[in-house]
Amino acid sequence: MDMQTSFLDRLFDAGLLIDTGVDGLYGRSGQFEEVIAAFERLIDKVGGADGAEAMRFPPGMNRAFFEQSGYMKSFPQLAGTVHSFCGSELDHMSLLKCMEVGEEDWTKDQQATDIVLTPAACYPLYPTVARRGKISAKGALYDLQSYCFRHEPSKDPARQQLFRMREYVCMGTEQHVTDFRQSWMDRGVEMMKAVGLDVTIDVANDPFFGRAGKMMVNNQRDQNLKFELLIPITSTSNPTACMSFNYHQDSFGTKWGLNLEDGSVAHTACVGFGLERIALALFHTHGLDVNEWPENVRATLWG
Ligand code: ATP
Ligand code: ZN
Ligand code: MG
Numbered sequence: 476m477d478m479q480t481s482f483l484d485r486l487f488d489a490g491l492l493i494d495t496g497v498d499g500l501y502g503r504s505g506q507f508e509e510v511i512a513a514f515e516r517l518i519d520k521v522g523g524a525d526g527a528e529a530m531r532f533p534p535g536m537n538r539a540f541f542e543q544s545g546y547m548k549s550f551p552q553l554a555g556t557v558h559s560f561c562g563s564e565l566d567h568m569s570l571l572k573c574m575e576v577g578e579e580d581w582t583k584d585q586q587a588t589d590i591v592l593t594p595a596a597c598y599p600l601y602p603t604v605a606r607r608g609k610i611s612a613k614g615a616l617y618d619l620q621s622y623c624f625r626h627e628p629s630k631d632p633a634r635q636q637l638f639r640m641r642e643y644v645c646m647g648t649e650q651h652v653t654d655f656r657q658s659w660m661d662r663g664v665e666m667m668k669a670v671g672l673d674v675t676i677d678v679a680n681d682p683f684f685g686r687a688g689k690m691m692v693n694n695q696r697d698q699n700l701k702f703e704l705l706i707p708i709t710s711t712s713n714p715t716a717c718m719s720f721n722y723h724q725d726s727f728g729t730k731w732g733l734n735l736e737d738g739s740v741a742h743t744a745c746v747g748f749g750l751e752r753i754a755l756a757l758f759h760t761h762g763l764d765v766n767e768w769p770e771n772v773r774a775t776l777w778g
Pocket of ligand 3: 682
């Protein structure tokens with residue numbers, strides 16, 4: 476805990492992260508953004524020849540699609556919804572009174588909008604692709620990046636509430652998407668090595684909520700559905716997931732009605748880069764001054 480606090484404080488002191496008064500909600504300096512931009516160019520270089528279709532969604536998604544995704548069944552503790560004032564002038568007066576007095580929670584009458592905060596970059600993609608009709612027999616590949624929200628406030632600078640995820644999502648046969656996932660596990664390790672980061676890969680699970688969630692966790696681990704690429708950031712003994720590699724079998728295909736040309740249900744997999752975490756791993760490993768980073772690392776990132 477001490478280590479975490481001090482790395483966060485050092486990042487604040489160096490101006491790389493900007494304190495907002497909320498744990499896990501930070502501004503980023505130009506230098507910090509430069510590192511993320513450079514790493515994204517590296518991702519483009521490595522993944523560019525695959526012909527992925529790029530799409531960029533805003534950090535909020537259609538609430539109906541979010542409901543259909545089942546996110547509230549699995550991760551209710553992480554979700555964020557967008558609520559707004561929808562009242563009359565009279566309601567407005569009592570709202571202002573309530574805020575002035577400060578005894579009651581002024582947000583209690585806010586109404587849910589049609590928007591929820593995006594929990595992972597790939598969530599808006601599945602219904603979008605489903606609406607287009609059948610997927611080519613050759614499979615389909617998408618390139619995504621989004622700010623994502625997760626309600627997990629922490630002093631660990633690597634656990635933020637609003638952070639960016641770059642993803643590639645593959646849809647096709649089981650063989651096609653598992654090959655895709657394996658190739659990105661190999662590429663991920665190579666990329667991290669090329670920027671001087673110390674990596675391991677391990678099986679992982681998502682934080683499924685509650686007692687029923689335990690079964691989901693066991694199933695996910697037993698079937699090797701999720702792997703993470705880990706890099707030390709706030710602890711060497713407990714390194715941080717900077718990439719994840721998820722195989723959904725045909726569960727998203729079934730849920731969203733994603734079908735291949737031959738009528739079979741598509742299998743899907745997604746590979747996610749945690750962009751802030753990768754930048755933090757670089758600053759942790761090579762120091763807070765980019766000019767002092769090893770020459771080969773700078774060359775890989777900035778040519
Ligand atoms: P963790 O086990 O650390 O909570 P996760 O399994 O929840 O990570 P994923 O849901 O697979 O992570 O998200 C994809 C990637 O997004 C992760 O590999 C990580 O790099 C990044 N990420 C996830 N949660 C956060 C967060 N709170 N802050 C910053 N980056 C995150
Ligand atoms: Zn995903
Ligand atoms: Mg998590």
